[in-house]
Amino acid sequence: MPENLTLKRVAKDKREGKAPSTQAGEFIREEIHHIREGKHGHVSVQQAVVIGLSKARRAGIELPPPPTKKTARRRAKAI
Numbered sequence: 001m002p003e004n005l006t007l008k009r010v011a012k013d014k015r016e017g018k019a020p021s022t023q024a025g026e027f028i029r030e031e032i033h034h035i036r037e038g039k040h041g042h043v044s045v046q047q048a049v050v051i052g053l054s055k056a057r058r059a060g061i062e063l064p065p066p067p068t069k070k071t072a073r074r075r076a077k078a079i
Contacts, residue, residue, distance in 0.1 A: 002055055006030045010059065023061050028052030 009026045031048040034040055042048065050066075057063055 002027060002059060003030060007059070010056075010061070020056075020061050020063050024053055024056035024063055027056040027059070031055070 006026050006029075010023050013023045013026065028049050029052070031040075031052040032045065035042055035045075035048050040047075040051075042051075053063060053066070
């Protein structure tokens with residue numbers, strides 16, 4: 001669940017007409033802070049980005065769906 005401060009920042013960005021990616025950046029920022037505080041067992045910034053984008057999608061920000069795994073498709077075609 002996102003923090004109230006993050007939700008307020010996102011609402012402000014939305015009112016100002018900022019892009020969905022900018023709005024999602026607030027969720028990513030929150031996750032990076034959580035990782036640095038040690039709230040998660042994660043250490044990778046990439047994991048923070050993925051978790052933040054997932055939270056943003058759940059909060060209703062209109063982001064494109066996550067990318068599909070193209071390497072798995074290529075491997076399947078090769079076999």
